Amino acid sequence: MTTEDTATATAPAALGTTTLRRPELLPVWQTLHGRLSSGRPVTRVRLGPLDESQREALADLLGLDRLPDARPVVALARIEEAVSEVSGRTVRDVVAALVGPLGDRAGERRRQEDERTGLWTWLAGHTTVRAQPALADWAASCRAAGLIGGSADRTRTLLTDALTVLAELPGQAEPLPVFAARVLNGHTHALDDGTPLSTLVLRALATLYDTAPPQSAAERRALWSRAGVADDELSSTVLLGGLHPAGDGLLARLTRLCAEAGQAAALTLAQVRSPGELTLPADATPLVVHVVENPSILALALRRFGPHCPPLVCTSGWPNSAAVQLMRLLTDRGADLRYHGDFDGEGIRIAAYVLEKTGARPWRMTVTDYRSAVARHARGPRPGRVTGAPWDPELADAMRERDMAVAEELVADTLLKDLAAESREDHPSDHA
Known part of the structure; x- marks a missing residue:
């Protein structure tokens, strides 16, 4: 069969499956394999470029009376019909058998x-x-x-x-x-x-x-x-005031002596990690330990309450290893931690960090507290990058809308009132 001449195709039924295995048809099956493996519907397929022997093989398979073009477009149904007549199998079966398993790209x-x-x-x-x-x-x-x-x-x-x-x-x-x-x-x-x-x-x-x-x-x-890795046990410190624990361990004695003197204890990570015997006061309710971000709040509380200062931890900004370990120690001993920090972007991130790492609860850190604080101050610095506050979904939006930070020191009077109430509860005879 040539391009110029026509040829009469042999009856497909007489060809048998050896027709499908002709080397000249391999490019056809490979092209079909690629198209059928696309995972998309296929109705027509462009073949080639085919050389003359390959075009002859394709014409024989399809029962054509002339050679197809070098790059023919053939309906898949036409190939399906021819393959079925020759082998009783589908094109997908034949392609998988001759080339390999079909994919689904x-x-x-x-x-x-x-x-x-x-x-x-x-x-x-x-x-x-x-x-x-x-x-x-x-x-x-x-x-x-x-x-x-x-x-x-x-x-x-x-x-x-x-x-x-x-x-x-x-x-x-x-x-x-x-x-x-x-x-x-x-x-x-x-x-x-x-x-x-x-x-x-x-x-x-x-x-x-x-x-x-x-x-x-x-x-x-x-x-x-x-982040507390490769830090050392002496330079990582945390401030603590007002804690009167029982026990003869070094940490209990040190914090008790400082509290009785109305002074803050600067505890190293080494001391917190090896506290020894330490027991918190056991009343009907858990001991409340307030946590603040800024040392100035601790200083104001100690100045006001002296030896009767309620338990107060200061993280001094981002809590280091000593601060987190101390808060966890107090929680393990049954304390109820309540945290307050700055109303700015970093303060909210620090608060979320403290709450997540120690189980503390927020203390006057709601959107209502923020709005109340802002209302008392006409101007202030911008809060910087503000991210969400998990404990109050409205807080971050309010801070972005007002675009004003409120430092913890600006609400010190409110915090001290809360601490005063704690101090009266702990030492009622001193306020009679």
């Missing part, structure tokens, strides 16, 4: 898209991200950066580890490899400088602290230290 793309969507939805809704809404920006940046290594599974594994690390911070003044081994099932080098996991965690910390991502090794070490 469209279905695979949908599956991958669903997998990616599920991954980012999981990250945005994770308990650690919800508890510290500032991390929502980090979650969004992770989504914008895309899959790590192009794999949703690998990305989820790394994000799971990153969230595990974030939940364990601040650290306990351990070297970074020791911290990594403790938190990540013995993987000592998982947080080494430059690893994908280390990069993820440091980006999260930079977002949380509202700082630029670290660029140098020194900046990365400083950020880890700020």
